[in-house]
Amino acid sequence: MTTNKNMITKLAKLSFSALLGFGVMVSAQAAPTPTNPTNPTIIQSKPIFFGDGGEYPFSSAVRVGNTLYMSGQIGFKDGKLIKGGIKAETKQALDNINGVLLQYGYQKSDLVKCMAMLTDMDDFGDFNEVYKTELNKPYPVRSAFGVASLAANASVEIECIAAK
Template sequence: MTRRSVHTDKAPAAVGPYSQAIATDSLLFTSGVIPIDPLTGTIPEADIEVHAHQVFRNLRAIVEAAGTDLSRALKVTVFLTNMADFQRVNVVYAEYFQEPFPARSAFQVAGLPLNAPIEVEAVIAL
């Protein structure tokens, strides 16, 4: 099995000792993506829809840098600091993923890096 790191400047750099994603022969595993604006390096003050759009744009940039796209997503995991945001995130999610939708889990967590309200990771077919 080959293994390579994936990086793009169109998404925020890792905020720790990890890769934006790792590609194997057939699968891409993304790290958790938070709503950092890659142009400013910050998480803007905004509502959950704005944050969710930023997360999915960042995720899409990483996936495309690996040579694939979100239509090939197999599994998506969504972490929220407030489960009350779940339905609002679903509306945004549906703009980035189409049927057949990937398998998905969603969890409420006590906290996320940089106090982000949402983080998303995915497994994508190459």
């Protein structure tokens, strides 16, 4: 029950942040209480950009308040796409996401939203099989899209948001 309450709190923070725009975070105190009769506290937070895409024009992640927005990850290892198909690429993409999370002080349990892009929706079952072994319940909310192509001819790209 506590885990579900924590996830709901994370999602509420994320939703308020999205509604109010980049640079704004709402505290976990979502409703007035007898000890705090005021409305939620709004805390201004300037985006902090982390890493860079090397020769590509993007950051690896941006933190706004306690929310970490991560760039999409494909199955790259040592500068090249790994071989082995959708399962291997999904595992490596999730390993890369975990590396970004750890680098900036987060963990997999802080994930609140993931978006998966697959070049072949027939791979959806294999993707889910790996996804379920790499992440734990309660799973982050997720969207999945079929796309025509991805960078480096990847089969899957995964983009996530984490919140503390």
